[in-house]
Amino acid sequence: MKKHSLLFAAVLLMSQMAFAAPKIQQVEPLSWWTNMHTPLTLMFHGEDLKDAKVSVQQIVNGKVMRGECLGLVPRNQHNAESPNYLFVDFGVFQPGIYRITLQKGKKKATYDYVINERREGSRDRKSFDASDVVYLIMSDRFVDGDESNNSTDNTREKADKSNVDGRWGGDIQGIINSFDHIAKLGCTAIWPTPMLGDDEAAWSYHGYACSDYYHIDPRYGNNVLYAQMVQQAHEKGLKILMDMVPNHCGAAHWWMKDLPYQDWINQFPQFTNTNNCFTANYDINASEYDRKLSNRGWFDTPMPDMNLENPDLLKYFQQWAIWWVEFANLDGLRVDTYPYIEKIPGSQWLKAIREEYPNLNIVGECWTRPAPAVAYWQSGAKNFDGFDSNLPTVMDFPVEESIRQALENDGSGWGNGLTRVYDAMTMDYMYADVNKLLTFLGNHDMARITDVVKDKDPRRVKLGYVLLATMRGIPQVLYGDEYAMTADGDPNAHSLLRAPLPQGEQVSAEMQDMFDFQSALFQWRKNEPVLHFGKTMHFLARNNTYSYFRYNDEEAVFVFANAAEEARVIPTETYVEILGKYNAKGINPLTKEEVDLSRTDIEVPALSTLIVKLSK
Secondary structure (H helix, E strand, C coil): CHHHHHHHHHHHHHHHHHCCCCEEEEEECCCEECCCCCCEEEEEEEECCCCCEEEEEEEECCEECCCCCCCEEEEEEEECCCCCEEEEEEEECCCEEEEEEEEECCEEEEEEEEEECCCCCCCCCCCCCCCCCEEEECCCCCCCCCHHHCCCCCCCCCECCCCCCCECCCCHHHHHHCHHHHHHHCCCEEEECCCEECCCCCCHHHCCCCCEEEEECCCCCCHHHHHHHHHHHHHCCCEEEEEECCCECCCCCHHHHCCCCHHHECCCCCCCECCCCHHHHCCCCCCHHHHHHHHHCECECCECEECCCCHHHHHHHHHHHHHHHHHHCCCEEEECCHHHCCHHHHHHHHHHHHHHCCCCEEEECCCCCCHHHHHCCCCCCCCCCCCCCCCCEEECHHHHHHHHHHHCCCCCCCCCCCHHHHHHHHHHHHCCCHHHEEEECCCCCCCCHHHHCHHHCHHHHHHHHHHHHHCCCEEEEECCHHHCCCCCCCCCCHHHHCCCCCCHHHCCHHHHHHHHHHHHHHHHHHCCHHHHHCEEEEECCCCCEEEEEEECCCEEEEEEEECCCCCEECCHHHHHHHHCCCCCEEECCCCCCEEECCCCCCEECCCEEEEEEEEC
């Protein structure tokens, strides 16, 4: 009898252990909407959630309603490898607040989940395109608009402006406070570097090691303020892009202590870097070893490489991107380190976003050269292997490099100077859509353009910006370059070139002159569709000059760039094939002076440009 009693007690104890009280710590996505194309799958994380029974009741006027719930209906569920996760598919039919119960035996855990009504026209939202000029902001370094959030109790790294590699306090309020400055410059879209949680103990300011995919880092503000920033930007005629990093998370992310699956991240016996070998994705001679290491190696030690071949992670990231677009009413996305992502699931990630938002533009960082290597990653490319990235816009690193190299010296020697730009532009046939190239002279990861050009000459910088404003593509300006900012020290040191935007008395007369020049240029560009979507005809560079027409059936813009250190005469007689289609007399839009391109004695001073607007 005693033996039977002990056996019964053991069975009872095992039963109680089997039905330990579940606990819910995270539910993501944080909320959802009706009328979404994307189905809802919730990831529950907590304690002992494996095999929990899922039920839903609606809450109306603070009361839990009895009976069948028809607004949010659980469909399927499955466990992860960790017993502390549960993935549940839901049908979404009505907005409201719903109490989700996870039950094991008699033990329960509940979570109140919100389904919102989708805003009208959300699916068909417009995005940024070649009519825009994008303003790139390093979020922590740009402008400190609220000193009270520079350090917070729930983040490890505190503000320290004496530490060049530390947090300096730039925030959402600083961006809001700068809307008028950005609009006056002529920029129409803003790309802030990542603002999501990044709780690394050091070097967290760059934001590219995410520790929380669904919450703005408190040192920038919060989710509500972020959404308000987007709304206020729209009221100013500005668009907001969100910088997303699906390739890697941060080592401080909460799931690193309890991965849902062991293949949630790419793991190695010891730390293994990516080989940075993008070519392995399309090289017919590449080894599988190099191909896998390119996509699965870690970007850096505090940046675990995510494995999007895990279907639950792929779904998680698809919903994550869509949630932010819907929640904050975003105008576009920028994707960091795009070719590092596993190629096929990366394409599937973007496909899901574009199916939800058919008009949403997404630009990817494909930092490689030459042009064929970049063109491979643009959606619509006629790739030999049939691969389509579903990435509409790629960053034009080949032309960026050509302009910088053309202006860093006097251009002497075979193939140097503006000939480099001509040569880079001859590769436009490689791209699926040249109007969907993000063009730029510099960004937050490379030396500032003023530090690159010979003698830091502002004339060379202005010449570069004329090219940027009048060539095909979507121009992007790095904050501070409107003031010809330079790095205080090593120009290639990231933390040094990412200095705060000058304010007030910090802006010298020379800096203001550069701002005024770019402002006039970009404000004019706003109203020139021929620069946004027109064709290009260019003429071989001679004596460190470069000339081209942006044109359509009704009008044209002629640009002559002289990067030589002597004046040059425009060879107008060589332009007969296109110049004859328009009235040769036009207007310089920056000076308002008339220019007659039928003349053969027009001289352009050293290190300067001439722009002429022509019509029929």
